[in-house]
Amino acid sequence: MAVREQGPDPQIVLRYVGAYPAATQEQVRRLVVENRLAEYLQRKYPGTHDVQTDGALYEYALDLKQAHLRSSGPLHKVIWQNKMDVMQKVLGLNTAISRVQGGRLKAKAEIRIASLFKRTAPEFLEMVVVHELAHLRERDHDKAFYQLCRHMMPDYHQVEFDLRLLMLNEEIGSRP
Known part of the structure; x- marks a missing residue:
């Protein structure tokens, strides 16, 4: 048998x-x-990173933006988000908050990163931040978007695949 x-x-x-x-x-x-x-x-992915506060995350994202997306609009807020449903593949959010100030409409770019990434390897944090920063210039997940991601992080696709494996590992209950 x-x-x-x-x-x-x-x-x-x-x-x-x-x-x-x-x-x-x-x-x-x-x-x-x-x-x-x-x-x-x-x-x-044996390492961990020390980006643990909202301030450190903002500086981290701003450094990546300055290195690759200088001509994009300003980044107003980057924070850790505790209530993202990572099992539904919400790893980060990029929003533009519109407000009327005087007689003008102003949009502020905000990025929220799932708190799960506080305890992952630096490559995973970089991949998610790169992904969200790319949305400052490219709204859709199209060819131009992924070219921009690869420009900012050449091994983007491999790390994205491995992030899928990390999420699978989280769901089945064994932690690396």
């Missing part, structure tokens, strides 16, 4: 890597079944 492998519901894996080729999905499923996903992530 064959022994059946245990593992998470296949739909959970597909939720995070369903758009990738079948071979990639199988590799991820194998990491999960063999309980090696957390180890893989820890080995690949």
